[in-house]
Amino acid sequence: MAVQYELIKRCSKTGARAGRLHTPHGTFDTPIFMPVGTQATVKAMSPHELKEMGAGIILSNTYHLYLRPGHELVAEAGGLHKFMNWDGGILTDSGGFQVFSLGPLRKITEEGVTFRSHIDGSKQFLSPERATEVQMALGADIIMAFDECVPYPADHDYARKSTERTTRWAERCKGAHTRADQALFGIVQGGMYKDLRSMSVRDLVSLDFPGYAIGGLSVGEPKDLMYEMLEHTVPLLPVNKPRYLMGVGTPDCLVEGVLHGIDMFDCVFPTRVARNGTVMTHQGRLVVKNAEYTRDFRPIDSDCGCYTCRNFSRAYIRHLLKTEEIFGLRLTTIHNLYFLIHFMKKMRQAIIEDRFLEFRAEFWSQYQK
Numbered sequence: 001m002a003v004q005y006e007l008i009k010r011c012s013k014t015g016a017r018a019g020r021l022h023t024p025h026g027t028f029d030t031p032i033f034m035p036v037g038t039q040a041t042v043k044a045m046s047p048h049e050l051k052e053m054g055a056g057i058i059l060s061n062t063y064h065l066y067l068r069p070g071h072e073l074v075a076e077a078g079g080l081h082k083f084m085n086w087d088g089g090i091l092t093d094s095g096g097f098q099v100f101s102l103g104p105l106r107k108i109t110e111e112g113v114t115f116r117s118h119i120d121g122s123k124q125f126l127s128p129e130r131a132t133e134v135q136m137a138l139g140a141d142i143i144m145a146f147d148e149c150v151p152y153p154a155d156h157d158y159a160r161k162s163t164e165r166t167t168r169w170a171e172r173c174k175g176a177h178t179r180a181d182q183a184l185f186g187i188v189q190g191g192m193y194k195d196l197r198s199m200s201v202r203d204l205v206s207l208d209f210p211g212y213a214i215g216g217l218s219v220g221e222p223k224d225l226m227y228e229m230l231e232h233t234v235p236l237l238p239v240n241k242p243r244y245l246m247g248v249g250t251p252d253c254l255v256e257g258v259l260h261g262i263d264m265f266d267c268v269f270p271t272r273v274a275r276n277g278t279v280m281t282h283q284g285r286l287v288v289k290n291a292e293y294t295r296d297f298r299p300i301d302s303d304c305g306c307y308t309c310r311n312f313s314r315a316y317i318r319h320l321l322k323t324e325e326i327f328g329l330r331l332t333t334i335h336n337l338y339f340l341i342h343f344m345k346k347m348r349q350a351i352i353e354d355r356f357l358e359f360r361a362e363f364w365s366q367y368q369k
């Protein structure tokens with residue numbers, strides 16, 4: 001198997017678990033936060049900096065790379081690892097979500113999805129087979145089945161039909177996937193309906209994937225509803241396979257996701273908000289661009305060991321952001337990614353020492369959204 005999950009410790013009171021994910025590009029501790037590098041780069045970060053801050057697996061995106069520069073060019077370069085000079089783990093999303101959230105004028109049929117490129121408006125088509133071929137050419141260690149992310153809200157009938165089609169598409173992806181050095185994960189859908197979530201898990205598990213993503217969440221629903229879906233869905237998944245919650249997220253959602261037994265997370269949030277001057281601290285978010293930090297010569301977070309916090313003050317970073325100096329958004333990006341990567345390490349240690357509930361209580365006593 002290209003990717004193997006090793007369970008190290010289960011929390012005695014919750015679904016939280018510590019593990020290791022063995023991949024062709026290394027073994028990574030879980031729970032893990034995976035920085036998003038949509039177009040074959042984690043914006044403003046070098047591979048060296050990502051390694052130095054402890055990043056293990058990063059994401060790239062089929063939809064974007066298929067449109068530009070094209071999967072054939074990446075394959076010609078020797079695949080994504082060579083193209084971007086990253087020797088850690090890579091996971092590619094299948095394009096399903098981006099087609100629905102980025103590509104205008106899309107049409108879904110049993111065969112696949114016709115859409116217009118958000119870059120030049122050209123007519124494009126992705127099917128389960130094509131999305132799988134593209135991901136095999138890109139060469140990530142973990143690739144995702146081509147699915148429809150059920151929109152929120154959606155009525156039960158739409159959610160059921162869409163989820164049933166996603167399962168049929170998952171089977172077609174499995175049939176088209178021929179790279180033994182890659183793991184194809186199935187993606188659980190079902191909208192916000194417990195019966196459909198159960199149906200999606202049952203059908204995907206019967207296809208026996210090496211890992212399972214939970215899709216259709218973090219799509220605008222209230223957080224409590226996301227947690228309710230996780231509480232219902234995660235325990236239905238095989239204990240010996242990795243669980244990946246797509247598009248999550250912020251520290252509060254990461255804690256609750258780990259509580260319910262999620263192993264892998266990704267989100268654009270930390271890198272995206274960094275670029276407009278919002279940084280994370282143990283007390284919650286801080287907009288370092290704000291005037292109140294003009295003469296604040298402390299680091300962003302005195303408990304943080306990142307390059308930014310060891311070398312620069314809030315006042316300096318604010319100055320760089322206000323003057324639109326590129327170095328400013330690099331410093332905030334380094335901090336936010338380091339913060340989340342190390343936040344996961346602290347949670348993992350708490351699970352191993354069987355004090356995860358205490359860790360969670362401490363987090364919530366300090367955290368302001």
Ligand SMILES: CO[C@@H]1O[C@H](CNc2nc3cc4c(=O)[nH]c(N)nc4cc3[nH]2)[C@H]2OC(C)(C)O[C@@H]12
Nearest residue numbers: 093094096097101149215216217218219246247
């Ligand atoms: C909170 O950040 C906004 O929300 C998106 C993250 N939430 C998310 N839920 C997802 C669900 C799926 C899915 O069902 N299937 C596949 N294949 N991939 C997915 C990717 C997903 N990401 C970010 O994506 C944008 C950039 C639209 O805004 C961010």
